[in-house]
Amino acid sequence: MYPKELEKHLLKVQKPGRYTGGELNSIVKDKSKVDIRYAFCFPDTYEIGMSHLGMKILYSLVNARDDAWCERVFAPWNDMEEVMRENDILLYGLESGDAIRDFDILGFTMQYELSYTNVLNMLDLAGLPVRAKDRTALTPIVVAGGTCVCNAEPMAEFFDITLLGDGEEVTNELIDLLKEYKAKGASKQDFLEAAAQIKGVYVPSLYDVEYNEDNTVRAITPKCGAPEKVEKRNVADLDSMFSPTEFVVPFLEVVHDRTTVEIFRGCIRGCRFCQAGFLNRPLRRKSPEVVEEQCRAICNSTGYDEISLCSLSTSDYKGLETLITNMLPWTIDEKINIALPSLRADNFPKELMERLNAVRRSGLTFAPEAGTQRLRDVINKNITEEEVLSTAAQAFAGGWTAVKLYFMIGLPTETQEDICGIANLAQAVVDEFYKNPDKPKGKGVNVSISVASLVPKPFTPFQWEPQDKPDVLIDKQNYLISCVKTRKVTVSRHVPWTSFLEGVFARGDRRLADVIETAWKKGCKFDGWAECLKPETWEESFAENGIDPYFYTARRREYDEILPWDHMDYGVTKKFLVNENKKAHKGETTACCREKCAGCGANKLNGGVCDEIGKTVV
Amino acid sequence: MKSVRLWYKKDGLAIYTSHLDMNRCFTRAVRRAEIPLWYTEGFNPHPYMTFLMPLPLGQVGMREPIDIRIEGDISFKEIRQKLNAVMPEGLEIVDVSKPECKPNEIAAAEYEIIAGFADAGEAEGFAAGAKSIIDSGVLNAEKRSKKGVKNVNLCEMIRSFEIEAAETNIHIKTVLAAGNTVNLNAELLLSALLSQFAAETESLTIVRTKLLKEDLSIFE
Numbered sequence: 001m002y003p004k005e006l007e008k009h010l011l012k013v014q015k016p017g018r019y020t021g022g023e024l025n026s027i028v029k030d031k032s033k034v035d036i037r038y039a040f041c042f043p044d045t046y047e048i049g050m051s052h053l054g055m056k057i058l059y060s061l062v063n064a065r066d067d068a069w070c071e072r073v074f075a076p077w078n079d080m081e082e083v084m085r086e087n088d089i090l091l092y093g094l095e096s097g098d099a100i101r102d103f104d105i106l107g108f109t110m111q112y113e114l115s116y117t118n119v120l121n122m123l124d125l126a127g128l129p130v131r132a133k134d135r136t137a138l139t140p141i142v143v144a145g146g147t148c149v150c151n152a153e154p155m156a157e158f159f160d161i162t163l164l165g166d167g168e169e170v171t172n173e174l175i176d177l178l179k180e181y182k183a184k185g186a187s188k189q190d191f192l193e194a195a196a197q198i199k200g201v202y203v204p205s206l207y208d209v210e211y212n213e214d215n216t217v218r219a220i221t222p223k224c225g226a227p228e229k230v231e232k233r234n235v236a237d238l239d240s241m242f243s244p245t246e247f248v249v250p251f252l253e254v255v256h257d258r259t260t261v262e263i264f265r266g267c268i269r270g271c272r273f274c275q276a277g278f279l280n281r282p283l284r285r286k287s288p289e290v291v292e293e294q295c296r297a298i299c300n301s302t303g304y305d306e307i308s309l310c311s312l313s314t315s316d317y318k319g320l321e322t323l324i325t326n327m328l329p330w331t332i333d334e335k336i337n338i339a340l341p342s343l344r345a346d347n348f349p350k351e352l353m354e355r356l357n358a359v360r361r362s363g364l365t366f367a368p369e370a371g372t373q374r375l376r377d378v379i380n381k382n383i384t385e386e387e388v389l390s391t392a393a394q395a396f397a398g399g400w401t402a403v404k405l406y407f408m409i410g411l412p413t414e415t416q417e418d419i420c421g422i423a424n425l426a427q428a429v430v431d432e433f434y435k436n437p438d439k440p441k442g443k444g445v446n447v448s449i450s451v452a453s454l455v456p457k458p459f460t461p462f463q464w465e466p467q468d469k470p471d472v473l474i475d476k477q478n479y480l481i482s483c484v485k486t487r488k489v490t491v492s493r494h495v496p497w498t499s500f501l502e503g504v505f506a507r508g509d510r511r512l513a514d515v516i517e518t519a520w521k522k523g524c525k526f527d528g529w530a531e532c533l534k535p536e537t538w539e540e541s542f543a544e545n546g547i548d549p550y551f552y553t554a555r556r557r558e559y560d561e562i563l564p565w566d567h568m569d570y571g572v573t574k575k576f577l578v579n580e581n582k583k584a585h586k587g588e589t590t591a592c593c594r595e596k597c598a599g600c601g602a603n604k605l606n607g608g609v610c611d612e613i614g615k616t617v618v
Numbered sequence: 619m620k621s622v623r624l625w626y627k628k629d630g631l632a633i634y635t636s637h638l639d640m641n642r643c644f645t646r647a648v649r650r651a652e653i654p655l656w657y658t659e660g661f662n663p664h665p666y667m668t669f670l671m672p673l674p675l676g677q678v679g680m681r682e683p684i685d686i687r688i689e690g691d692i693s694f695k696e697i698r699q700k701l702n703a704v705m706p707e708g709l710e711i712v713d714v715s716k717p718e719c720k721p722n723e724i725a726a727a728e729y730e731i732i733a734g735f736a737d738a739g740e741a742e743g744f745a746a747g748a749k750s751i752i753d754s755g756v757l758n759a760e761k762r763s764k765k766g767v768k769n770v771n772l773c774e775m776i777r778s779f780e781i782e783a784a785e786t787n788i789h790i791k792t793v794l795a796a797g798n799t800v801n802l803n804a805e806l807l808l809s810a811l812l813s814q815f816a817a818e819t820e821s822l823t824i825v826r827t828k829l830l831k832e833d834l835s836i837f838e
Contacts, residue, residue: 007821008820008821008822010634010676011634011675011676015636016634016675016676017634017635017636017639020631020634021631022630022631022632022706022707022708023706024646024704024706024707249646249706251632251634251635251639251643251706252635252636252639253638253642257642300650301650302646302650303645303646303647303648303649303650303704304646304649305645305646305649334649335657335663
């Protein structure tokens with residue numbers, strides 16, 4: 001429910017359904033009967049936030065407690081922000097319409113570096129100081145989790161706490177602790193010091209960071225009993241882990257509007273650019289029976305007619321065949337479509353896909369990532385051209401006429417030949433279509449290639465690599481387009497400046513806080529939206545604070561440099577990452593975990609267990 | 619396979635749901651309710667569902683029709699109970715019936731409008747002024763349609779119009795042309811009237827109370 005004073009303005013903004021609440025399965029509690037009010041804050045629009053699985057999980061998890069009430073908060077779009085600021089309406093929880101300033105925990109999920117300014121804007125719209133040190137009361141405590149907090153240093157001045165790794169257990173532990181400290185009237189400082197003792201909790205203010213003259217980090221020193229290294233949380237057993245049986249069903253169309261159930265966490269592949277693949281190790285599987293039961297429950301409570309089985313690499317799921325075979329009878333009967341995102345070209349389950357198409361035909365997407373075998377070896381994307389082509393041929397034989405291919409440019413050791421190789425591979429896929437004797441008459445083929453730019457990320461073997469500057473990326477994009485000789489191949493590309501800014505924050509340090517605050521004050525927000533990004537304003541903000549952004553992106557780091565995120569422990573050892581980096585430069589591949597354990601070290605988080613390799617001694 | 623006409627009421631938070639979103643919303647509700655739907659055949663099977671008369675964003679509807687097609691035996695009463703058990707806030711099935719009239723028989727709709735003004739004097743002035751404009755038979759306004767923007771005389775689409783002021787509010791009861799060929803949105807009528815006096819409302823509620831046929835008998 002929205003605040004009463006908003007009513008007369010609601011029809012003046014685009015898509016008022018973003019701001020009203022009251023959706024099916026949203027949870028309204030009696031506020032006088034709960035101890036902890038939790039605002040789950042997603043620093044982007046409603047449509048994007050409502051598509052996020054993590055929010056659905058934590059929303060249900062917190063609301064499963066009788067003593068806590070979790071509400072949803074999204075970043076209001078510019079038109080709504082204007083209405084709120086003009087009429088002094090504070091940012092509110094969608095369930096109650098109450099100002100979140102009076103809540104106990106504001107939990108932000110940080111999926112993308114370019115939502116950092118939105119966090120500041122949301123805190124400000126809530127009527128709170130953006131800097132943690134200026135929020136002196138015990139509550140609200142501003143917490144962040146999600147992928148980006150593996151290096152939360154650029155946002156360290158703004159968050160009170162970050163949560164590393166899986167949120168299912170640590171969220172409850174944090175709520176329990178806050179409830180206890182709130183009851184005894186403790187100070188914020190006492191609470192933060194106690195919270196830092198919980199595994200997976202990072203309190204940035206309890207660490208001093210010193211810098212060398214060249215601006216690299218000299219030392220990171222914990223104080224007040226905070227741990228030297230903050231180890232990420234790892235839920236050992238996905239079958240018994242909390243999982244929602246209801247999703248809030250939005251009135252308006254959102255990006256992913258369907259039943260989504262995870263089938264495993266982690267990844268066996270080890271692609272050297274992929275942060276998610278390393279951050280979420282070790283591999284943990286959910287059993288097919290549990291996945292099926294959860295899919296059924298969510299479909300029943302929502303009425304969704306699509307299920308997405310989600311993971312980092314769905315065709316690697318050992319129980320896929322069993323799962324689909326068991327699910328098909330009832331999904332076909334109920335006209336439910338099953339989508340398998342993240343399929344690999346080297347183990348594409350062709351027969352399964354044909355059976356899945358009994359309900360609706362979905363699109364087909366593969367990610368060769370690089371145009372030549374040499375470069376695919378460098379990034380450890382262990383897929384051959386033959387595999388891509390034979391999968392494409394199979395798909396065309398199965399009646400598909402459109403294929404989407406994902407690539408990256410700006411990869412280490414990349415040459416013009418590699419870039420041209422992207423166009424050549426796309427052309428070879430087109431040729432496969434015309435080789436098919438049964439190709440549908442009168443129908444052409446469309447191969448669309450999407451070209452992203454590499455942003456080297458922490459906790460990947462590429463964390464020491466320089467990132468291409470925007471002008472270099474533009475040249476490479478133009479060169480690629482000049483190599484495409486057919487209209488059957490369409491190219492879409494990322495905005496290089498966006499990748500640049502993402503790169504600055506991804507490997508940034510605490511000195512960036514001033515830059516972020518300056519840019520936000522000058523009006524930067526929704527930086528991930530091409531129509532909102534303001535490169536000149538960002539450049540001014542870097543200059544005003546005496547920060548050279550290329551220090552973070554364009555420089556090759558030494559292996560022995562102290563990295564701003566070195567006090568975070570995601571299980572995978574630095575030694576392993578160094579070795580992978582060296583192998584990349586030699587063009588050597590590393591076998592996937594199913595073939596041979598590469599000894600990344602992450603299984604130490606799981607009592608030595610990795611579901612891929614079983615119990616091993618490290 | 620048989621056709622069934624659902625009649626729903628839309629108010630509260632649901633008025634912020636657009637026509638397109640209503641379609642998705644009802645499809646899911648019908649699935650949750652486990653109503654045995656008839657699906658279209660072909661590559662992308664979907665349930666047959668037609669909203670007879672789109673309700674503009676922000677307006678309340680008291681009795682709005684949707685046609686669906688079902689398979690198997692299920693009573694109207696059961697359909698209504700099952701659906702109401704799973705409907706989101708603000709949406710309610712008020713009746714289920716056999717489609718008596720053809721969709722193209724809809725020719726008019728009755729509306730009740732309450733608009734609030736800053737003070738009673740302004741409300742009274744507006745009510746008197748609006749009445750004389752409607753009585754004059756000429757109120758030109760730009761009307762958008764699929765063919766583009768056209769300047770039309772709205773009075774030609776007004777079947778009846780009553781207005782009175784009560785303190786700071788004005789109450790309007792009006793019957794306007796509705797349907798596929800000629801249709802007048804109540805909001806357009808009100809904003810055209812407001813612009814004549816450069817007036818602004820503090821609050822506004824538009825309620826579509828019933829759909830009517832050409833002879834102004836009830837559309838069933």
